[in-house]
Amino acid sequence: MSVSVGTPQPAFDPVASAQSSRRSIARRLWARGNGRAGLIIVVVMVLLGLVSLIGVQPHGPNDQDVYHALKGPSGTHLFGTDSYGRDVFSRVQHGIVLSLEISVIAVAICTVIGTLAGVAAGYLGGVVSAVLMGSADLLFAVPSILLALAIVTALGPGTLDSALAIGIGYAPIFARVVRGPVLSVREADYVKAGAVLGFSRRRVLFRHILPAVSGVLAVQITLALGWAILTEASLSFLGLGPPPPASSLGLMVSEGTNFARTAWWNLAFPAAAIVALIIGFNLLGDALRDVFDPTSGRD
Amino acid sequence: MSALESSLPQAPAPPPAQTRGARRRGRGLARWTTVTLLRGVGTLIGVAIVIFIVLRLLPGNQITASLGVSAGLLTPAQHRALNHFYGIGQPLPTQFWHWADGILHGNLGLSTQSGRTVTSLIGTALPVTLELAILSMIIGLILGIASGVAAAAAPGRFGDWSGQTFALFGLGIPNFVIGAALVAILSNVFHYFPSSKSYAGLFSDPWLNFQQLIFPALTLGIGVGAAVMRTTRGAMLDVSRLAFVRSARGKGLARRVVIGRHVLRNALIPITTMSGIQFGYLLGGTVIVEQIFVLPGLGRLLITSVQEHDYAVAQGATLVFAAGFVLVNILTDVIYMLIDPRVRT
Numbered sequence: 314m315s316v317s318v319g320t321p322q323p324a325f326d327p328v329a330s331a332q333s334s335r336r337s338i339a340r341r342l343w344a345r346g347n348g349r350a351g352l353i354i355v356v357v358m359v360l361l362g363l364v365s366l367i368g369v370q371p372h373g374p375n376d377q378d379v380y381h382a383l384k385g386p387s388g389t390h391l392f393g394t395d396s397y398g399r400d401v402f403s404r405v406q407h408g409i410v411l412s413l414e415i416s417v418i419a420v421a422i423c424t425v426i427g428t429l430a431g432v433a434a435g436y437l438g439g440v441v442s443a444v445l446m447g448s449a450d451l452l453f454a455v456p457s458i459l460l461a462l463a464i465v466t467a468l469g470p471g472t473l474d475s476a477l478a479i480g481i482g483y484a485p486i487f488a489r490v491v492r493g494p495v496l497s498v499r500e501a502d503y504v505k506a507g508a509v510l511g512f513s514r515r516r517v518l519f520r521h522i523l524p525a526v527s528g529v530l531a532v533q534i535t536l537a538l539g540w541a542i543l544t545e546a547s548l549s550f551l552g553l554g555p556p557p558p559a560s561s562l563g564l565m566v567s568e569g570t571n572f573a574r575t576a577w578w579n580l581a582f583p584a585a586a587i588v589a590l591i592i593g594f595n596l597l598g599d600a601l602r603d604v605f606d607p608t609s610g611r612d
Numbered sequence: 613m614s615a616l617e618s619s620l621p622q623a624p625a626p627p628p629a630q631t632r633g634a635r636r637r638g639r640g641l642a643r644w645t646t647v648t649l650l651r652g653v654g655t656l657i658g659v660a661i662v663i664f665i666v667l668r669l670l671p672g673n674q675i676t677a678s679l680g681v682s683a684g685l686l687t688p689a690q691h692r693a694l695n696h697f698y699g700i701g702q703p704l705p706t707q708f709w710h711w712a713d714g715i716l717h718g719n720l721g722l723s724t725q726s727g728r729t730v731t732s733l734i735g736t737a738l739p740v741t742l743e744l745a746i747l748s749m750i751i752g753l754i755l756g757i758a759s760g761v762a763a764a765a766a767p768g769r770f771g772d773w774s775g776q777t778f779a780l781f782g783l784g785i786p787n788f789v790i791g792a793a794l795v796a797i798l799s800n801v802f803h804y805f806p807s808s809k810s811y812a813g814l815f816s817d818p819w820l821n822f823q824q825l826i827f828p829a830l831t832l833g834i835g836v837g838a839a840v841m842r843t844t845r846g847a848m849l850d851v852s853r854l855a856f857v858r859s860a861r862g863k864g865l866a867r868r869v870v871i872g873r874h875v876l877r878n879a880l881i882p883i884t885t886m887s888g889i890q891f892g893y894l895l896g897g898t899v900i901v902e903q904i905f906v907l908p909g910l911g912r913l914l915i916t917s918v919q920e921h922d923y924a925v926a927q928g929a930t931l932v933f934a935a936g937f938v939l940v941n942i943l944t945d946v947i948y949m950l951i952d953p954r955v956r957t
């Protein structure tokens with residue numbers, strides 16, 4: 314994405330600076346304790362899930378073996394077995410994939426909707442802004458889990474429906490977060506210069522304004538992945554996620570509580586997987602925020 | 613960053629220079645009250661419309677919900693009669709208008725499942741949720757502010773480290789995991805499960821009521837405490853860098869006085885914001901926690917009613933949740949004015 318020849322070079326080109334600093338962002342992330350911990354946790358968890366897709370898992374997630382039901386962790390069953398004799402380790406792997414799949418789609422939905430709304434509200438202002446931000450306020454007044462609850466009940470449980478429900482609930486946050494920087498960048502000299510030079514609105518928007526919010530967006534996306542995993546797990550805990558026999562992590566926790574006394578591994582391992590995923594993304598998001606905004610109140 | 617920010621008192625038009633301070637303050641307050649109330653009512657109307665539409669998108673209707681498969685056995689005449697009874701055939705705006713008209717008369721409709729009025733159902737469920745939310749909030753604020761102050765008092769030391777670890781796990785562990793683990797540990801290790809007895813009201817049996825609510829409140833309070841801790845720590849560190857804190861230290865004030873009276877007092881504003889946001893999160897969390905600990909609160913009422921297509925109850929319960937949220941926002945603004953003289957123009 315090089316700047317075409319003949320284009321006057323603005324004093325500060327966020328595209329160029331974003332590109333040149335991309336490597337140093339990774340380095341600064343790794344230099345921080347929370348960034349490194351978050352990165353390691355996320356990579357390990359994601360790999361743990363993804364390798365199951367190419368068949369690297371000890372057992373099939375739905376293979377039943379009633380003679381070995383509720384057996385504790387052992388060499389053959391690393392995390393033990395559940396009440397149907399299914400391998401908990403393989404089910405956790407599958408659960409991670411499901412959870413990531415739903416969360417990534419959900420975050421994609423809220424990023425696109427929220428960013429578009431935020432940019433439109435910030436850049437266009439006026440009535441558009443009032444209507445968009447008013448709707449965002451409305452969605453904020455309904456706790457997002459309730460909204461997701463209603464949407465999932467309406468659409469029926471399933472991967473895409475959960476994703477949509479979670480995505481809609483979080484879109485207002487993106488709109489808010491994006492609108493702020495757009496408002497301030499809109500008044501920046503290089504954006505005004507673009508307008509004076511007769512660049513199309515679209516060009517100004519995509520080449521000059523969007524890159525300026527990319528840092529905020531990166532932080533928000535990472536944190537949103539953590540929330541999405543949390544909400545997805547809560548929904549499936551309430552029985553509103555992908556229906557059994559899919560091994561959604563929240564559902565596994567809910568089933569695991571029934572056997573908590575005799576078979577703690579049914580509760581502990583899926584719960585640990587959820588916690589690890591959320592903490593991983595939270596740490597990563599915090600570190601990203603520190604990297605992009607050195608004044609964010611941390612010492 | 614939140615609804616709170618946008619609902620902050622709008623700066624009133626600058627009054628003529630000779631207006632006296634007291635009158636100015638009175639006028640600003642009146643204007644602020646009007647704006648805040650209008651905003652709150654507007655939000656509630658919008659929420660009512662959204663809820664109404666979302667619930668109408670649910671597949672099935674009251675007939676299939678109450679009769680199940682046997683709804684297929686109904687004759688067309690019976691179908692028509694039931695349609696008429698439930699008001700199903702009417703256009704959506706008419707249905708909405710009936711509902712809205714009822715609300716204005718203090719009538720939220722009838723539960724099609726239990727036959728009781730929605731107002732009475734909410735009346736019995738709301739105190740449970742309210743008590744749970746307030747208890748959780750108290751636990752969360754104590755945990756959060758105490759650990760946040762301890763962490764900020766000695767950055768990088770043990771207090772800071774343990775506070776940050778608490779925040780990391782408090783935010784990372786979903787409340788249903790904490791709740792499920794608590795139930796599992798209490799019932800299996802201690803053979804203690806207060807929720808197995810039927811719910812006791814605060815006034816009928818305060819001790820049993822406390823036993824039944826303390827663990828759900830703890831479940832929710834940990835998450836709130838973690839968020840409040842981080843805000844407290846950050847705000848305290850920010851304020852500590854300011855010049856007036858240095859001069860307070862310089863004139864030889866005791867550490868406790870500097871931290872308590874100078875730093876914490878000024879850090880209270882972001883803490884208030886965060887607490888308001890967390891209260892909203894708490895209201896959503898009660899839905900899950902009430903389910904785990906079998907508490908007959910508003911959240912449980914909501915889940916049951918959504919599952920049973922009991923529209924009137926679901927609408928009423930959601931509306932009460934939203935009203936609670938709006939009220940908390942207003943309350944947050946009032947607290948701002950109490951702790952920050954600058955907002956009191």
